[in-house]
Amino acid sequence: RRSYPGYLYTDLSTIYERAGRVHGRNGSITQIPILSMPNDDITHPIPDLTGYITEGQIFIDRQLHNKQIYPPINVLPSLSRLMKKAI
Structure with a gap:
């Protein structure tokens, strides 16, 4: 790595x-x-x-922030190990 x-x-x-x-x-x-x-x-x-x-990650996206989209969370690279249990 x-x-x-x-x-x-x-x-x-x-x-x-x-x-x-x-x-x-x-x-x-x-x-x-x-x-x-x-x-x-x-x-x-x-x-x-x-x-x-x-157990997971939330990605804050600088480009979304620059576009004034709040909260600037990019859901595609974000992950949760608990998500499958919740869906």
């Missing part, structure tokens, strides 16, 4: 899973990672791997 190390997936998933963990306490947390990539490149390894780790 573009000369990024093979352990990048493991490192990212460890960071995401560790977020909000409090020693000795139970519970859950909803995490919303926000990624901004150079030139809006959604094929970059970081957003690509984040999509595998999380």
